[in-house]
Amino acid sequence: MxxxxxxxxSSQSPPRVSVSEILLSWxxxxxxxxxVALLNFRLLDGSDLVMIIGSFGASAVxxxxxxxxxxAQPRNLIxxxxxxxxxxxxIYKILPEAPWLASSLAVSTAIAxxxxxxxxxxxxxxxxLIAVIGTEKIHALGFMYALVxxxxxxxxxxLVALVFNNIPKSRRYPEFWL
Amino acid sequence: MTDTTIDACVPxxxxxxxxxxxxxxxxxxxxxxxxxxxxxxxxSYQHALQRLTRSVHVKEVMxxxxxxxxxxxSIREVAxxxxxxxxxxxxxxNTDRSxxxxxxxxxxxxxxxxxxxxxxxxxxxxCLRGGKCLAAPMRIQCAEDIMTAPPVTVNPDTSVMxxxxxxxxxxxxxxxxVDATGKLIGIASRADVVRSSLVR
Numbered sequence: 001m002x003x004x005x006x007x008x009x010s011s012q013s014p015p016r017v018s019v020s021e022i023l024l025s026w027x028x029x030x031x032x033x034x035x036v037a038l039l040n041f042r043l044l045d046g047s048d049l050v051m052i053i054g055s056f057g058a059s060a061v062x063x064x065x066x067x068x069x070x071x072a073q074p075r076n077l078i079x080x081x082x083x084x085x086x087x088x089x090x091i092y093k094i095l096p097e098a099p100w101l102a103s104s105l106a107v108s109t110a111i112a113x114x115x116x117x118x119x120x121x122x123x124x125x126x127x128x129l130i131a132v133i134g135t136e137k138i139h140a141l142g143f144m145y146a147l148v149x150x151x152x153x154x155x156x157x158x159l160v161a162l163v164f165n166n167i168p169k170s171r172r173y174p175e176f177w178l
Numbered sequence: 179m180t181d182t183t184i185d186a187c188v189p190x191x192x193x194x195x196x197x198x199x200x201x202x203x204x205x206x207x208x209x210x211x212x213x214x215x216x217x218x219x220x221x222s223y224q225h226a227l228q229r230l231t232r233s234v235h236v237k238e239v240m241x242x243x244x245x246x247x248x249x250x251x252s253i254r255e256v257a258x259x260x261x262x263x264x265x266x267x268x269x270x271x272n273t274d275r276s277x278x279x280x281x282x283x284x285x286x287x288x289x290x291x292x293x294x295x296x297x298x299x300x301x302x303x304x305c306l307r308g309g310k311c312l313a314a315p316m317r318i319q320c321a322e323d324i325m326t327a328p329p330v331t332v333n334p335d336t337s338v339m340x341x342x343x344x345x346x347x348x349x350x351x352x353x354x355x356v357d358a359t360g361k362l363i364g365i366a367s368r369a370d371v372v373r374s375s376l377v378r
Binding site: 010011012013014015017018020021025065066067068069070071072170171 | 211214
């Protein structure tokens with residue numbers, strides 16, 4: 001295939017899922033995000049702690065919307081988030097004065113590390129980026145960021161996914177643990 | 179020795195549409211394109227084929243009651259034996275049972291026809307034109323006069339995959355199986371190879 005031929009694509013989009021599947025994805029992700037959001041806005045409001053970060057929205061797509069995907073499995077969800085968080089914080093600490101370089105290094109290194117550890121989870125890239133471009137509240141957490149909100153939040157969403165995704169006949173989760 | 183893919187063993191041709199239809203039957207979003215699935219399917223089919231054929235040795239599929247002849251056996255007896263045993267080829271042996279050649283129907287045709295590459299129909303056509311028995315001059319010949327030598331042989335632990343490759347490459351239909359000293363212990367035909375890869 002030539003360079004230009006490759007750009008035309010060679011396969012087709014997978015089929016649209018059924019209406020019931022759409023409703024299940026909607027309900028599952030609503031519950032999963034509700035769990036972390038309630039903790040964040042009701043319990044930790046006013047404290048120095050945060051429970052919810054933007055990358056959880058992306059995780060919800062996978063663990064409630066594409067639950068068979070290798071990217072959506074527990075190993076990837078927890079491993080990808082925590083590993084990326086540690087990498088993001090470390091790079092911010094090394095390069096706080098060069099946000100453009102810290103941002104790009106955090107994301108690219110996180111992806112490489114997730115690949116190497118078989119924990120590729122796309123939202124992990126966002127988690128690493130947030131460690132660099134996040135608020136002062138995030139920066140103040142230091143490496144704690146990897147545990148709360150990242151580790152704890154991912155764990156709560158995993159718990160919801162384990163319960164919710166195994167109730168309907170048409171779903172089962174996970175495909176594998178480790 | 180390189181592994182060549184056996185052309186006869188291509189998997190069922192599935193289309194992207196077949197895969198798409200199958201994907202709609204599975205509830206939930208599958209994180210893969212039909213094209214990727216097809217690639218995985220074709221590659222895994224090749225792996226399965228290699229695993230199945232590599233794990234089978236020719237000694238497990240060969241025929242051990244071999245119809246064989248000696249160098250000095252007359253052509254008439256060779257033909258009678260092949261007819262009686264309903265085989266299309268026999269190994270030719272020394273008195274110590276080592277294989278020195280193979281006689282197949284093709285060797286008969288080659289000897290009977292005018293050209294080196296006579297086919298069954300060439301011989302029939304010749305017969306119909308001349309009305310004489312083309313095999314008649316062969317009466318005085320014996321096995322070693324018309325056999326193909328040296329023979330292509332394999333040892334008992336050769337994989338069926340390798341035997342299939344040898345048959346395809348050498349354009350032969352059977353291969354004698356010999357022990358370390360070259361003595362005949364069996365013969366594997368194309369039918370034996372096909373049976374071993376299908377009936378399992």
